[in-house]
Every structure is written in C-alpha cells, then in structure tokens.
Amino acid sequence: MGPVSRRVSRLIGGWRTGLSRPVLILQAGNAVNAFGYGLVLPFEIIYLHQARGFSTSTAGLVLAATMGISAIATPPTGSLLDRYSARALVVAGSLASALGYAGFAFVEHPWQGFACSIVSGAGLGVAGTANRTLVVRLIRPEQRAAAFALNRVAGNFGIGAGATVGGFIVAATPQLGTFQRLYFFDAVTYAGFALIVLAAVPNPRADIAAAPTHGNGTGYRAVARDRPFLIVIAANVVLVVVGHTFFSNILPPFAKAHTPVGPAEIGIIILVNTAFVVIAQIPAVRLVARMRRTHAFAATSALFAVALLAVVPATVTHSELAATSVLAGVAIVLAIGEIAHILVLGPLVADMAPEHLLGRYLSLYTLTFTGSLALGPATGGLLLQTSPDAIWWGGALAALLAGAVLLKLGDRIPDPLRQAPAPSTVGTAPEAA
Numbered sequence: 001m002g003p004v005s006r007r008v009s010r011l012i013g014g015w016r017t018g019l020s021r022p023v024l025i026l027q028a029g030n031a032v033n034a035f036g037y038g039l040v041l042p043f044e045i046i047y048l049h050q051a052r053g054f055s056t057s058t059a060g061l062v063l064a065a066t067m068g069i070s071a072i073a074t075p076p077t078g079s080l081l082d083r084y085s086a087r088a089l090v091v092a093g094s095l096a097s098a099l100g101y102a103g104f105a106f107v108e109h110p111w112q113g114f115a116c117s118i119v120s121g122a123g124l125g126v127a128g129t130a131n132r133t134l135v136v137r138l139i140r141p142e143q144r145a146a147a148f149a150l151n152r153v154a155g156n157f158g159i160g161a162g163a164t165v166g167g168f169i170v171a172a173t174p175q176l177g178t179f180q181r182l183y184f185f186d187a188v189t190y191a192g193f194a195l196i197v198l199a200a201v202p203n204p205r206a207d208i209a210a211a212p213t214h215g216n217g218t219g220y221r222a223v224a225r226d227r228p229f230l231i232v233i234a235a236n237v238v239l240v241v242v243g244h245t246f247f248s249n250i251l252p253p254f255a256k257a258h259t260p261v262g263p264a265e266i267g268i269i270i271l272v273n274t275a276f277v278v279i280a281q282i283p284a285v286r287l288v289a290r291m292r293r294t295h296a297f298a299a300t301s302a303l304f305a306v307a308l309l310a311v312v313p314a315t316v317t318h319s320e321l322a323a324t325s326v327l328a329g330v331a332i333v334l335a336i337g338e339i340a341h342i343l344v345l346g347p348l349v350a351d352m353a354p355e356h357l358l359g360r361y362l363s364l365y366t367l368t369f370t371g372s373l374a375l376g377p378a379t380g381g382l383l384l385q386t387s388p389d390a391i392w393w394g395g396a397l398a399a400l401l402a403g404a405v406l407l408k409l410g411d412r413i414p415d416p417l418r419q420a421p422a423p424s425t426v427g428t429a430p431e432a433a
Contacts, residue, residue, distance in 0.1 A: 019146060022201045023138050027147075029196040030131070031154035033094070036189025038162020039182045040101070043170055047104075047179040054110060062113040064374070069121030070128070071370040074363045077129045079219060081359025086134035087203045093127025094194040096120070102187035105180040123190070129366045133359050134197075136350045137204040142416070145289060148346035149281045149339075156281075160274050223360050228412045229352050231405060235297075236345060236368045237375070238402040242395035243304040243341065244369075245376025247273065247334050251311065254388055255327060260320040268324065273331035281339050288343040293415045294407045296344045301403020303337035305396035312392055351414040 019027075040047075048059035080089060100120025107113045135147050166182055223229065252266045261269075288296055307330045314326040346365065353361035383391045 019139065019143060019150065023135060023147060024150075025196065025200045026131075026135065026138075027150045027154045029193045030151060031158040032196075033189050033193040034155045034158025035162040035165075036158075036186035038159035038164075039166035039169075040104075040179075040186050041159060041166075042163050043166060043179065043182070046170075047183075048107075048113060051176045051179050052107060052113075054113065058110050059113075062110065062117050065114055065117035066121040066124070067370060067373055069118050070125035071367060071374075073122045073125030074129050074367045074370060075220070075360075077126045078360035078363025081130060081133045081363070082356055085203055086130045086137060086359070087197055087201060089130035090127050090134055090197050091194045093123045093125070093130060094190045094197070096123030097127060098123075098187040098190035098194070101183055101190065105183035105187075125366075125370075129359070129363045132346070132362050132366065134201070134204070136358065136362065138202070141347075141351065144347035144350050145285050145343050146282070149285050149343055152342050153278050153281045156274055157278050160271075160278070219357075220360060222354075222357060223364065226352065228409055229349075229361065231409060232345075232348065232352070232413065233364055233368055235402040235406050236365075237372055238398050239300065239304065239341060240369055240372035241376040241379065242308060242399050243300070243334060243337055245372055246308070246380055246391060246395055247331070249377040250380035250384065250391060251327070251330075254311070254384060254391065255314070255323075257384075258388060259314045259323045259327070260318060261314075261323050261327065262320070265320065265324045265327075269327045269331050272328045273335045276332055276335035277338060280335070281342070284339045285343060288340050289416070291340075292417055293344050293348055293413060294409055296340050297406035298403045300337045300341045300344070301399045301406070303333055303340070304399040305403075307333035307337065308392045308396040308399065312389060315389075348413060 044063050045056060045059045048054040048062060049056050054062070077089065077093075097120050100116045100118075100123055103116040103119065104113070107116060132151070135151065136144065139147050169182065170178060248270070252270070255261050255266055255269075256263070291299070310326065310330050310333070314323040314330075317323050317326070349361055349365045350358070380391055383394070
C-alpha cells in the first residue's frame with residue numbers, strides 16, 4: 001500500500017464510528033429529516049410575510065411559538081420516556097411535526113399559523129428528546145460520544161444542504177406554490193423518518209429499568225437532588241448562549257453594522273463554521289476521549305472566550321478581506337469549542353442519569369438548547385442596542401466563569417479516564433429516586 005493509500009485509509013478510519021446498523025440508519029434518517037427542515041428554515045418569515053401577508057412581528061411570533069411549545073413539551077416527554085417506548089414517541093412526534101409543517105403550506109390567517117406552530121412544536125419537543133433517548137438505549141456507554149457526534153453531523157449537514165437547495169429553488173421561482181412545495185416536502189421527510197424508525201430501528205423497551213422505591217423522591221424531584229447535574233445544566237446554558245447562539249444569531253447583525261463585511265461574507269463565515277463541524281466532529285471523538293471531562297469543558301470555555309474576544313478587532317479594520325479573515329478565524333475557533341462541548345456534554349448527561357430517570361435527564365439536556373435559542377437572541381439583541389462590544393467581552397467572561405465552575409466539579413462527575421465507583425452512585429445524588 002502506497003503512502004497516498006495509507007493516508008486515505010487513515011482518513012476513512014477516522015470516520016468509522018463502530019455504531020450498529022440500526023443506529024446508523026436512525027442517524028441517516030435524522031439527516032434526511034434535517035434536510036427537509038433546512039429547506040424551509042431560512043424562508044419561514046419571508047413566506048409568512050410576503051406570500052401570506054402576515055406582518056413581520058406576527059410572523060416572528062408564529063415561529064417563536066413553535067420553539068416555545070417545543071420547550072414546554074420537553075419535560076413531560078422526559079417523564080413519558082421513563083415509562084414508555086422511546087421509539088413510539090419518536091414516531092408520534094415526527095408524525096405530529098409532519099402534520100404541522102404540512103399545514104403551514106395552507107395557512108391564510110395568523111390563527112392558522114399559530115395552530116400549526118402548536119402541532120409542529122409539540123412534535124419537535126417530543127421527537128427530539130425521544131430520539132436522543134432511543135439512541136442512548138441502542139448503544140453501549142463507550143459508544144455515546146460517537147453517537148452524539150454523528151447526530152450533530154447529520155443535523156448540521158442536513159440543515160446546511162437543505163438551506164442551500166431551498167435557496168436555489170426560491171431564487172429560481174419565488175412564488176407561493178414554491179413555498180408550499182417546500183413545506184410539503186419538509187412534512188414528507190418527517191413522515192418518512194417515522195416510517196424509517198418503525199421499519200428499521202428495534203424497540204429497546206425491555207431495557208427500561210423499574211424505578212427504585214426508596215425515600216429520596218421520584219421523577220423530577222429526584223433529578224433536582226442531583227446537585228452536580230444541575231450545575232452541569234446551568235453551566236451548559238451559559239456555554240450554549242455565548243458559544244452557539246451569539247455566533248449564529250448575534251454575530252451576523254453585529255458584523256453587518258460594525259464591520260466592513262457584507263451579507264455574502266457573513267454567509268461564508270457561517271459556512272466555514274458549519275463545514276468545520278461536519279468534517280471534524282467524528283474524527284475528534286478519539287482525541288477528546290483522551291481528555292478528562294472537566295479539562296475538556298475548561299478547554300471549550302477558553303476557546304469560546306478567545307473567539308468572542310477576537311470579534312472586536314474586526315471592528316477596527318476598514319478592509320473587508322481582513323475583517324472577513326478575522327471572523328472566519330473566529331468561526332473556526334468556535335467550531336473547535338463546539339465539537340469538544342458536544343462530545344463531552346451528551347455522554348456525560350447519559351452517564352449521570354440513573355436508568356429509570358434517563359428520559360428526564362435527557363429532556364433537561366434538550367431543554368437547555370431549546371431555552372438557549374430564546375435566551376441568546378434576547379440577551380444579545382438587548383446588548384446590540386445598548387453596548388454592542390459588551391456582547392463579546394461579557395460573553396468571554398461568562399464562558400470563563402462557566403468553565404471554572406465545571407472544572408471545580410472534578411471527581412463529582414463520572415469520567416471514563418478514571419476508575420469510577422458503581423454506576424448507581426457515580427455523579428447521581430438521587431439513586432433512590
């Protein structure tokens with residue numbers, strides 16, 4: 001085998017996950033599902049405003065209702081997942097989303113839009129949490145990092161590809177019928193995903209453990225007694241806000257107003273971030289696995305802080321190329337931090353959860369991302385009006401504080417790199433829940 005062949009073999013080997021065929025099929029279905037969502041994601045307000053005549057504020061409220069209902073549906077879903085089949089809930093949630101997004105193709109009045117938001121949002125909240133729980137129950141603990149990595153790659157690739165294809169379609173034929181077909185195809189991908197899960201993914205119902213009957217509480221009362229877990233969740237909200245949503249939601253308007261870059265350059269910067277995550281996420285599994293979890297969190301926080309502070313120099317140059325280069329560098333550093341963050345956080349939450357509370361733990365994990373999607377733009381939008389530069393130095397400070405809090409947890413959270421105590425007592429206060 002020649003040197004080129006060896007390099008290709010090593011490159012392909014870096015993408016091998018060792019996951020079972022049902023899990024790979026499930027993640028392929030996630031990619032198709034994300035592709036359908038990506039088709040409509042950039043054009044939802046445009047469609048409701050220009051094609052349906054809603055005011056921009058009403059259109060924004062309709063979309064906000066989708067995420068709001070999704071967040072509301074997440075905790076009850078966690079309770080259901082600790083009693084019933086994750087696969088059944090994935091199917092039910094996906095079909096609800098299919099119905100809701102198909103309905104968007106035919107809305108003519110705001111109340112119809114809000115009705116579709118309620119249905120689709122509930123479906124997203126149920127299916128999203130159930131999907132993660134189903135994956136965790138289909139794999140071994142040592143495979144969790146690879147599974148969460150592949151899930152992120154599938155979602156990023158699907159949404160990116162869908163948004164690109166949708167952009168070309170809308171640019172070619174910007175008509176009502178075009179938007180309707182995009183929404184209908186999105187609905188088809190949700191329904192298709194439900195069929196994939198039914199046909200090709202086994203039901204791990206038998207693995208659900210019975211809840212202990214000791215006196216420390218049950219349900220979310222038991223989760224609330226797990227102090228290390230609550231600290232992880234609170235710190236994660238901070239990291240998602242400053243490291244994920246500030247980049248995706250706040251950097252574009254900030255860059256347009258305070259740097260020489262324009263819309264095309266902003267698109268390139270977002271593409272650099274997304275492409276880096278898609279390419280490097282899975283190969284990074286082995287690298288991050290060599291780090292202690294608290295150290296990986298600290299590294300993530302430091303990367304986020306450096307990247308956020310690096311935004312400020314882009315405001316003092318008058319060169320479009322220089323500003324774009326600086327912000328592309330910011331996108332790459334943030335992507336590296338995102339990769340480490342996801343590879344550590346998801347498996348950690350699954351490891352901290354007692355088996356009978358797995359659904360509730362993962363529902364709160366999901367809720368931190370959903371809630372941060374609302375908290376990040378609200379906080380960043382307020383700072384954009386009052387003190388724009390404070391977004392970046394304030395975000396950097398918040399990231400460092402979150403990293404310090406997580407680092408201080410030390411041996412209070414489970415870590416594969418050290419000899420752990422029995423699973424029933426590792427990092428989980430509520431073993432009797």
